[in-house]
């Protein structure tokens with residue numbers, strides 16, 4: 001779309017000040033009708049804060065919002081809904097035991113529709129679904145749907161209230177690549193129907209493919225607005241973070257190290273989750289488990305840690321068989337950094353220091369009590385290891401931006417003396433500058449002799465970090481890359497099941 005459409009809404013000189021941070025400093029932002037507009041910026045740049053002001057979650061400290069040229073006030077979620085603004089939340093807000101159409105009806109209670117019969121409603125919603133060709137039925141029960149389908153129901157909910165603007169904050173974070181493709185198709189359909197979309201994602205490739213325009217924030221200020229035809233990826237990254245970052249398309253020289261095995265997994269099976277999984281992780285090695293979302297990688301890692309059971313097979317630590325429980329794993333020097341750090345893994349009301357200290361009390365309280373100075377030191381260490389922003393260990397974790405909350409969880413574990421670290425999707429939601437630092441931390445741990453087992457779906461990341469790569473598919477390991485160089489294409493093909501020479505059972 002190259003002709004410039006009419007402006008739908010405009011935010012002018014938006015100000016937001018939290019106790020310690022000037023989160024938004026005279027920010028301007030506008031979206032046109034039927035435009036996909038990406039909002040980019042590093043962790044803590046102010047993206048979510050701007051959206052929260054637009055949707056009535058936060059009150060602005062200054063500035064104006066115009067809709068169709070008229071100034072409006074948005075002081076509540078209802079105000080936002082009435083102005084035709086809908087948000088697809090990361091934590092989906094559906095009721096699992098109800099059907100698709102019942103969930104959509106719940107959303108419509110705040111709409112202007114009058115009461116009509118249940119049957120007519122069902123039909124009306126099925127018509128809406130058919131109109132967009134979404135692969136769900138009005139009568140499907142929500143808990144039987146995939147994450148991607150649930151997201152579609154959220155989108156339908158927005159459409160049923162006649163939303164003119166739909167905001168998506170990292171919608172693909174938990175989608176497989178095929179599901180993401182479907183979402184992109186839907187976004188393109190919405191655009192054709194003149195619905196405007198604000199799209200927030202740290203996955204730059206999809207941002208560049210989808211967006212008609214990009215607004216970049218940096219440290220709470222406008223850093224640039226770019227039309228589709230002027231997008232130069234390396235320039236955009238420079239605007240975001242002020243330095244250049246190279247994306248790798250091929251791995252380092254892969255090899256099987258001859259160091260001793262720290263962790264061995266033999267024929268591990270958890271029926272319905274994974275089957276006959278065998279591998280070992282050596283001292284100082286970074287072994288990456290990749291494959292499609294849902295291929296069983298997370299489940300394997302959780303069983304190794306003792307967070308989930310398994311049915312058969314064996315796990316050995318330093319050559320001795322172990323029956324993992326979370327307690328024993330911690331005592332053995334295992335760390336698990338879970339995938340879903342947004343909902344697991346921190347206490348929002350406590351400071352960064354307290355959160356880090358909680359994970360480390362076994363070490364801190366050697367003599368039965370904890371010295372405040374030790375606590376403070378470990379808090380500071382976590383902040384510097386992860387480049388946390390703001391670089392203040394006394395900030396409550398709940399007040400950090402999404403990406404910085406994730407860094408705080410990483411910090412809790414990285415400050416420990418570990419023998420084995422299990423990291424699931426280390427950089428989901430983390431910006432491209434901080435990613436590099438996390439990769440350095442992982443490599444640093446390996447150099448100290450830690451055995452690293454990492455799960456990742458981000459192929460550029462897999463290639464960048466791995467010493468050796470295993471690909472899982474449908475609960476089994478179907479391919480190992482342990483010599484030469486692997487490329488993006490190799491990994492993609494293996495993940496989708498195209499494997500000629502199987503090297504691993």
Ligand SMILES: Nc1ncnc2c1ncn2[C@@H]1O[C@H](COP(=O)(O)OP(=O)(O)OP(=O)(O)O)[C@@H](O)[C@H]1O
Pocket residue numbers: 018019021023041042043044045046047048049050389390398399400401402403404429
């Ligand atoms: N409720 C709050 N109380 C105090 N500070 C806050 C609060 N919400 C956000 N902030 C601060 O405002 C700044 C902007 O945060 P925001 O959540 O908007 O970033 P973001 O661009 O969405 O980042 P991310 O990509 O990590 O999600 C950050 O410094 C953050 O710590």
Ligand SMILES: [Mg+2]
Pocket residue numbers: 047048049401402403
């Ligand atoms: Mg955010």
